[in-house]
Amino acid sequence: MTTMPLAAEEHELRVAHHEESxVAHHEExxxxxxxxxxxxxxxxxxxxxxxxxxxxxxxxxNGFNGPDKGEVNIxxxxxxxxxxxxxxxxxxxxxxxxxxxxxRRAMTALLLASLLGIxxxxxxxxxxxxxxxxxxxxxxxAFFSMTGLHVFHLVTGLIGLLLxxxxxxxxxxxxxxxxxxxxxVRYWTFVDVMWLxxxxxxxxxx
Amino acid sequence: MTIAAAGTPPATRRxxxxxxxxxxxxxxxxxxxxxxxxxxxxxxxxxAMGVDPFDRTPSANGTIPSTEQIVTVAFIVAALxxxxxxxxxxxxxxGWLGYQIKGxxxxxxxxxxxxEDHKVIGIQYLATFIVxxxxxxLGAMTMRAQLSQPGNTLLSPDTYNRIMSFHGIAMVxxxxxxxxxxxxxYFVPIMIGARDMAFPRLNSxxxxxxxxxxxxxxxxxxxxxxxxxxxxxxxxxxxxASGQIMFNLAIIVFGLSSILGGINFIVTIVKMRAPGMSxxxxxIFVWSVFSAAILATFFTQFFAASLTMVLLDxxxxxxxxxxxxxxxxxxxHTFWFYSHPAVYIFVLPGFGMALEVLAHLSRKPLFAYxxxxxxxxxxxxxxxxxxxxHMFVSGMPNALLGPFLVTTELISIPxxxxxxxxxxxxxxxxxxxxxxxxxxxxxxxxxxxxxxxxIFLADVPTDVSLHDTYFVVAHFHYTIIxxxxxxxxxxxYFWFPKMTGRMLSERxxxxxxxxxxxxxxxxxxxMFWAGLHGMNRRIATYxxxxxxxxxxxxxxxxxxxxxxxxxxxxxxxxxxxxxAARAEANPWKARTLEWLVSSxxxxxxxxxxxxxxxxxxxxxxxxxxxxxxxxAGASDEEVTA
Numbered sequence: 001m002t003t004m005p006l007a008a009e010e011h012e013l014r015v016a017h018h019e020e021s022x023v024a025h026h027e028e029x030x031x032x033x034x035x036x037x038x039x040x041x042x043x044x045x046x047x048x049x050x051x052x053x054x055x056x057x058x059x060x061x062n063g064f065n066g067p068d069k070g071e072v073n074i075x076x077x078x079x080x081x082x083x084x085x086x087x088x089x090x091x092x093x094x095x096x097x098x099x100x101x102x103x104r105r106a107m108t109a110l111l112l113a114s115l116l117g118i119x120x121x122x123x124x125x126x127x128x129x130x131x132x133x134x135x136x137x138x139x140x141x142a143f144f145s146m147t148g149l150h151v152f153h154l155v156t157g158l159i160g161l162l163l164x165x166x167x168x169x170x171x172x173x174x175x176x177x178x179x180x181x182x183x184x185v186r187y188w189t190f191v192d193v194m195w196l197x198x199x200x201x202x203x204x205x206x
Numbered sequence: 207m208t209i210a211a212a213g214t215p216p217a218t219r220r221x222x223x224x225x226x227x228x229x230x231x232x233x234x235x236x237x238x239x240x241x242x243x244x245x246x247x248x249x250x251x252x253x254a255m256g257v258d259p260f261d262r263t264p265s266a267n268g269t270i271p272s273t274e275q276i277v278t279v280a281f282i283v284a285a286l287x288x289x290x291x292x293x294x295x296x297x298x299x300x301g302w303l304g305y306q307i308k309g310x311x312x313x314x315x316x317x318x319x320x321x322e323d324h325k326v327i328g329i330q331y332l333a334t335f336i337v338x339x340x341x342x343x344l345g346a347m348t349m350r351a352q353l354s355q356p357g358n359t360l361l362s363p364d365t366y367n368r369i370m371s372f373h374g375i376a377m378v379x380x381x382x383x384x385x386x387x388x389x390x391x392y393f394v395p396i397m398i399g400a401r402d403m404a405f406p407r408l409n410s411x412x413x414x415x416x417x418x419x420x421x422x423x424x425x426x427x428x429x430x431x432x433x434x435x436x437x438x439x440x441x442x443x444x445x446x447a448s449g450q451i452m453f454n455l456a457i458i459v460f461g462l463s464s465i466l467g468g469i470n471f472i473v474t475i476v477k478m479r480a481p482g483m484s485x486x487x488x489x490i491f492v493w494s495v496f497s498a499a500i501l502a503t504f505f506t507q508f509f510a511a512s513l514t515m516v517l518l519d520x521x522x523x524x525x526x527x528x529x530x531x532x533x534x535x536x537x538x539h540t541f542w543f544y545s546h547p548a549v550y551i552f553v554l555p556g557f558g559m560a561l562e563v564l565a566h567l568s569r570k571p572l573f574a575y576x577x578x579x580x581x582x583x584x585x586x587x588x589x590x591x592x593x594x595x596h597m598f599v600s601g602m603p604n605a606l607l608g609p610f611l612v613t614t615e616l617i618s619i620p621x622x623x624x625x626x627x628x629x630x631x632x633x634x635x636x637x638x639x640x641x642x643x644x645x646x647x648x649x650x651x652x653x654x655x656x657x658x659x660x661i662f663l664a665d666v667p668t669d670v671s672l673h674d675t676y677f678v679v680a681h682f683h684y685t686i687i688x689x690x691x692x693x694x695x696x697x698x699y700f701w702f703p704k705m706t707g708r709m710l711s712e713r714x715x716x717x718x719x720x721x722x723x724x725x726x727x728x729x730x731x732x733m734f735w736a737g738l739h740g741m742n743r744r745i746a747t748y749x750x751x752x753x754x755x756x757x758x759x760x761x762x763x764x765x766x767x768x769x770x771x772x773x774x775x776x777x778x779x780x781x782x783x784x785x786a787a788r789a790e791a792n793p794w795k796a797r798t799l800e801w802l803v804s805s806x807x808x809x810x811x812x813x814x815x816x817x818x819x820x821x822x823x824x825x826x827x828x829x830x831x832x833x834x835x836x837x838a839g840a841s842d843e844e845v846t847a
């Protein structure tokens with residue numbers, strides 16, 4: 001506990017800081033970055049349970065009714081998967097760029113990642129339009145609800161990416177202060193992982 | 207919310223506080239406007255898709271999809287409007303958009319907007335859930351009026367079912383959030399020596415989602431209410447009145463609140479303990495909230511998923527539970543996968559609270575502290591593999607009966623350890639029989655009955671005949687009222703002086719306890735007998751030969767209900783009377799951190815970061831204090847010991 005002798009001094013600073021600003025008064029001596037990271041990981045772990053529940057529903061309906069598979073376009077599914085992976089890769093390019101202080105490159109990467117997200121949503125819309133199974137069938141139930149849940153998460157991630165891009169444009173974030181971008185990119189990747197690990201295998205491969 | 211954590215620009219000057227007219231009124235106004243906008247969006251989308259927006263033809267399920275789609279979209283937009291109106295526009299969304307965010311007023315009005323102080327949020331939770339508890343209790347009183355004689359025509363069967371359903375879910379929400387949300391929020395940060403929760407703004411969001419839930423449950427009555435109980439099993443919940451979708455949407459929002467709260471508690475307890483607050487020195491109440499928070503974070507999604515599936519069956523025409531391949535048992539599995547762990551979310555903080563009070567007011571160290579902690583962790587571990595004991599008569603495969611019987615019975619091992627800890631703590635102690643201590647002892651007594659009768663429900667042969675009888679009703683009321691609500695009252699009487707700086711009347715407190723304890727037992731003990739004699743749950747009448755016992759139960763229940771009036775009078779008198787005694791910093795002479803600061807605690811909680819140097823329960827051992835402020839009392843070895 002080498003930091004101990006600093007505690008009193010730190011308190012003085014903290015009180016002074018507190019007088020100045022009510023908003024920032026929670027940012028104190030704790031490991032703020034670690035707290036943020038842990039919160040985000042727990043949130044993603046919790047959200048993944050929602051996808052597990054839907055996967056359980058898909059498997060249960062499959063077991064209840066016997067194997068059921070609608071005519072899905074696996075080619076389109078693969079293309080969508082690649083688009084999503086590329087989008088995630090671009091997200092990480094944005095994080096790397098802002099770490100090195102390259103704001104322009106970070107901006108480009110964020111916008112391209114969002115664009116690919118929109119293309120993905122368009123692809124799912126095509127799947128929905130061309131589906132030849134009813135949403136009432138066991139496969140259709142799983143297909144529309146799982147892709148719908150995934151697109152819902154994708155839209156929230158997209159809003160996050162665009163908000164981060166806007167904040168970047170307004171001059172926030174820098175090499176030592178880019179949690180906002182890191183967080184939305186990590187969430188964006190989480191949504192990709194849910195597609196790759198649960199939605200795609202459960203609907204296209206099972 | 208993730209952006210806001212970093213997106214908050216460093217404030218260079220004191221930001222202006224949230225102004226405008228009353229945030230709650232503005233929230234309501236925005237909710238109404240949002241509801242209208244949402245309805246408009248739904249109507250526009252339906253028109254754009256080329257279907258009649260107001261189509262009244264019933265679906266195959268007998269519901270009206272157009273109404274329910276419009277209600278769903280209106281609900282979502284109204285909920286967003288409420289949140290923006292009540293203060294999140296100024297406190298959060300402006301920051302997301304890159305503008306200066308605004309603070310919260312520091313006077314009494316902070317209780318009516320999005321305050322980020324965990325103590326304010328704790329009091330907001332407490333006040334809200336006491337009101338919900340009393341309203342849901344009135345529901346119970348009404349049901350007992352109906353059941354006071356067989357064939358009573360006071361309520362129609364449909365009204366009875368709706369009141370029963372409302373009572374169920376409202377009490378479940380009280381059970382989930384009253385101890386955790388109020389006392390957890392108020393005291394966990396103080397007990398671990400932190401200044402606030404890890405995510406204060408998220409904390410206020412957790413609370414301000416709750417009014418959406420409560421108002422929606424009332425509004426759902428305008429759409430015919432719902433009669434499917436708090437469990438909302440399909441196929442009934444896919445086919446009944448449209449009030450059901452308000453229930454589903456409201457409880458999804460409640461789940462979100464619960465998950466965000468759970469994450470907040472976990473991060474706070476892991477990351478923000480004061481120097482020297484090792485895991486072996488964390489007060490047992492904090493451990494219990496930590497365990498319950500893990501359950502809330504990881505299991506609540508399954509309830510949300512179940513309710514979403516029902517919702518999709520109603521508004522999007524999917525076939526999870528009805529139609530050609532629908533499987534209603536799927537709902538029971540996903541529902542109980544959350545809802546059995548949920549009972550541990552109810553009761554673990556109750557256990558922690560009772561152990562806390564027993565240790566402090568027996569003037570003895572908590573007996574078998576490490577075993578009690580192990581028991582909490584053990585219950586968390588086991589809770590995920592016991593859910594199907596609710597489904598022994600559901601028609602699930604017989605192969606599942608044995609395993610779930612065994613895992614369920616295993617739960618009695620960690621629960622037994624907690625009892626061992628409670629009994630060992632009071633054994634040979636110098637019990638200080640104040641009101642909180644009486645409630646904690648009442649908890650121990652009641653929970654034994656609740657726990658032992660649970661064994662009959664875990665065993666398949668007995669459960670097959672006891673399922674859906676009043677035996678089950680008596681059992682879970684013993685665990686939830688006799689357990690958690692008694693612990694809630696112990697917590698309330700124990701911590702009220704700290705939260706308000708005023709003492710409650712001991713005399714009224716003891717009257718409150720004895721009426722509640724005696725008539726609680728007189729209400730629910732006979733229900734075991736009624737259940738054994740075949741009285742069914744969830745039904746507005748019963749066979750004639752149970753008339754006497756039911757009249758007895760009803761009268762006891764009304765007296766039990768009246769004990770809450772004593773409680774309300776006690777609280778109001780203490781808060782409003784000039785003669786009520788002021789609380790000193792440590793009226794119970796307890797050792798944990800919250801008692802080392804003034805009553806109520808200052809905004810920053812502590813004058814300086816506390817340094818924890820000893821056990822929270824070192825009564826009579828002549829050892830070190832639990833914590834010191836400043837460096838005078840602590841050497842390096844002590845801090846790291």
